[in-house]
Amino acid sequence: MKGFLAVDIGASGGKAFIGRYDGDRLSIEEVSRFTNRPISVNGRTHWNILSLYESTLESIIKAIDSGVELQSVGVDTWGVDFGLLDGSGELLGNPRHYRDMFGDDSMEYAIGLAGRDWLFERSPTQFQPFNTLFQLISMKRRGYSALKEADSLLSISSLISYFLSGEKLTEFTFATTTQIFDPAVGDWCEEIIDFFSLPDIFTPIVPAGTVVGRLTPSLSRELGTTLKVVLPATHDTASAVASIPLSGRTMFVSAGTWCLEGVVLDAPVRDREVLELNFANEGCYGGKYRLLKNATGLWLVQELLREWKAKDPSLDYPSLVRMAGEARPFSGKIDVESPRFKRPASMERAILEECAENGPIPSTRGEIVRTALEGIAAMTELTRKELERFTGGLDGLHIVGGGVKNQLLCQLIADFTGLPVTAGPAEGTAIGNIIVQMLALGELKDFRESIELLKRSFEMRSYEPRNP
Structure with a gap:
């Protein structure tokens, strides 16, 4: 083989x-x-x-x-x-x-x-x-x-x-x-x-x-x-997008340390509005372009885990997500793009300080993590609204990358955006990397054939908006 x-x-x-x-x-x-x-x-x-x-x-x-x-x-x-x-x-x-x-x-x-x-x-x-x-x-x-x-x-x-x-x-x-x-x-x-x-x-x-x-x-x-x-x-991100069987007016989110959020287009968009909204035109396989925004992503949770694990070695990522799922919704509010989150000495303190300026302050670790995930979902909804100025409307959203394993985040994104969400494959970046290698060596004749291969080979999980 x-x-x-x-x-x-x-x-x-x-x-x-x-x-x-x-x-x-x-x-x-x-x-x-x-x-x-x-x-x-x-x-x-x-x-x-x-x-x-x-x-x-x-x-x-x-x-x-x-x-x-x-x-x-x-x-x-x-x-x-x-x-x-x-x-x-x-x-x-x-x-x-x-x-x-x-x-x-x-x-x-x-x-x-x-x-x-x-x-x-x-x-x-x-x-x-x-x-x-x-x-x-x-x-x-x-x-x-x-x-x-x-x-x-x-x-x-x-x-x-x-x-x-x-x-x-x-x-x-x-x-x-x-x-x-x-x-x-x-x-x-x-x-x-x-x-x-x-x-x-x-x-x-x-x-x-x-x-x-x-x-x-x-x-x-x-x-x-x-x-x-x-x-x-x-x-x-370009490799991740190569693993997504995109169709129609579908928004993508490559969710990892950063959240790269956008749509795939045949050519770059050079309107002044793109400049004002600070979007990027970045390349994809086949000479296409991603009109996207680069936003802070799961870096927030990764830093919380690193900080807390130093005092509690038993903590792991799944346990933080589980605590967030059990926590009170909207216990805090943050802007994930706040300068506080770029290189904080303490991510926990940075989140609490940001919440103090915006209203309620989370009181448990689960609430702090949930606040971070809700902040990511809120940024995704803002990006969706901005993208629709250039696409005329979006009918779905596809999440790829390590973030697809975080089911709470996927559901929050569906709820905040009001879009049906497809999540997967989990290792989308590596799969997209492999797909492009196969195209380069002639194992696949074109990108359309690669999309059919992806659909045959990998399961995707669906999330419907249930609490917009």
């Missing part, structure tokens, strides 16, 4: 799955799970890229040992963050963590120089302080020596693929998250690069589903395989 390995790395951890295809159905099997633990040095936070690469190699070895006829490997990660290479291909330090940019004013600095309208006209994405453009401007303003020495910029996913294959390429869906990509030309925006005097370090942009080559000769000898390396939809 043929197999395809998806390595899906998120902000808090990574997972690797083998996709097994028997010619009719696709099944997935988890082969490894690993932590992604950022490291702080002198007040700066970095991704431990070599640890992530090592975990990727271990995942490949486990996949080979599983006995499947392994065809390829593809790596997806979050967007915006990157590593720098010198002229000889050596890594110039560990990549910086996007959350470092929450205390940086480079976005405001760039807007002050160029103007929001000017930037949006050339790269119509959501203005976020951690976008690649603003990270590079921050480095340049601070005289970051690695930037002066750099020859190439690679996303985290492309960096790991480079370690595997030796090829330096940028995949389309990542490029659209940088605020340096111009959809009108389908390439890096030279006007933005020139305006901010950025160095010439941008690698060629290729479509999602590009076979970049095989493992390097040294890795092939070490691992005993000439595995193909594919750039799937390397931005994890």
